[in-house]
Amino acid sequence: xxxxxFAREMASLDAVFEFLHRFAAKERLDPQAAYALDLAxxxxxxxIVKYGKGSAGGVLVEADRTGGTVTVRLEEETPVPFDVxxxxxxxxxxxxxxxxxxxxxxxxxxxxxxxxxxDYVDGTSRITLTKHLEP
Amino acid sequence: MFSIxxxxxxxxxxxxxxxxxxxxxxxxxxxxxxxxxVVDFRDLDYxxxxxxxxxxxxxxxxxxxxxxxxxxxxxxxxxDVFKIARFDLIFEIx
Numbered sequence: 001x002x003x004x005x006f007a008r009e010m011a012s013l014d015a016v017f018e019f020l021h022r023f024a025a026k027e028r029l030d031p032q033a034a035y036a037l038d039l040a041x042x043x044x045x046x047x048i049v050k051y052g053k054g055s056a057g058g059v060l061v062e063a064d065r066t067g068g069t070v071t072v073r074l075e076e077e078t079p080v081p082f083d084v085x086x087x088x089x090x091x092x093x094x095x096x097x098x099x100x101x102x103x104x105x106x107x108x109x110x111x112x113x114x115x116x117x118x119d120y121v122d123g124t125s126r127i128t129l130t131k132h133l134e135p
Numbered sequence: 136m137f138s139i140x141x142x143x144x145x146x147x148x149x150x151x152x153x154x155x156x157x158x159x160x161x162x163x164x165x166x167x168x169x170x171x172x173v174v175d176f177r178d179l180d181y182x183x184x185x186x187x188x189x190x191x192x193x194x195x196x197x198x199x200x201x202x203x204x205x206x207x208x209x210x211x212x213x214x215d216v217f218k219i220a221r222f223d224l225i226f227e228i229x
Contacts, residue, residue, distance in 0.1 A: 013156045035181065036210045042183050046155045099191065104220055105184030111219045 001045035001064040002026070008049055008059055008076070016045055016061060020072075023063040029070065033131050036112035037063075038071055040129050043105035044074055047084035052076065068135065069114075074127045085127055139164045147172055149179040149203070153186035161186065165193040170202055177208035187220055194225060205229060 002023050011023035024034040041061065048059055054065040055078040062073045080117060085106060094100075110116055136150040139161050140183050147168070153161065174190075190204070197203055205227045209217065 010156055013154060017152075017154070030211060039183050039216070042154055042185075046185070068209055077179060099195075099225075104187060108216060108219050112215075 001062060003060060003062040005058040005060045006045075007050065008055065008057070010046065010049055013045065016041060017063060018019065027070065029063045030134055032043065032069065033070065035131055036131055037129065038110035040113055040116075041072060041074065041107050044084055044127050044129075048074065048076060051084060052078060054083065055079070068133045070133065072129045072132045076125050076127050077123055079123065081125060083118045085116055085118045145172060145178055147174040149176055152181040153179060154183050154184060155185035158185050158189050161189045166219070168193065168197065169182065172196065172204050174204050174206050175208055175211060176206060176210070179210065179213060180210070180214060183224060184220070186220060187216070191222070191225065203227065
């Protein structure tokens with residue numbers, strides 16, 4: 001298992017990717033699985049940075065592989081539960097000229113992952129992503 | 136690492152990883168387009184929803200004037216992202 005805490009700022013994104021790529025190389029993940037994890041973690045990390053409420057500490061990222069399943073967790077201490085994985089409207093039915101990208105990233109992440117959960121326990125918000133690897 | 140440039144033929148060339156930290160540089164180049172253009176994805180390894188949002192805004196602006204960007208040479212994973220987002224219905228992809 002690999003884990004590292006990142007400062008809650010957009011400037012951390014490169015370091016987050018570097019962490020994920022080291023994990024992908026160590027576990028020899030296929031390119032599709034590695035892409036899905038990059039995209040999903042980027043989405044939720046940036047949402048935490050942009051929309052996290054009343055939190056000052058860092059964001060802990062843990063990555064682990066058990067057999068054919070990879071699990072990545074993003075944890076933060078926060079006084080208020082805020083589910084950044086909650087799906088907002090994807091606007092697929094909105095006319096093109098009025099369409100906005102809101103909700104798109106979460107939709108793509110959900111489609112590329114095999115599991116996505118949010119829980120809040122004792123002041124800690126935790127997002128858990130799971131991806132099954134190709135046999 | 137990400138770069139966005141316009142080559143001598145007027146083709147917009149994307150290189151590297153188009154993530155949430157790169158939207159300002161992409162917006163700066165794409166907002167300069169005044170006519171229909173081709174965007175070459177040959178050397179683009181990664182795009183996230185942040186990058187899609189910049190391309191969507193560009194297409195919306197150009198379409199108002201009857202113009203558009205066409206996207207070429209996407210790798211399979213990037214193309215999958217466009218399909219999941221249903222952006223293959225918004226852009227001509229070659």
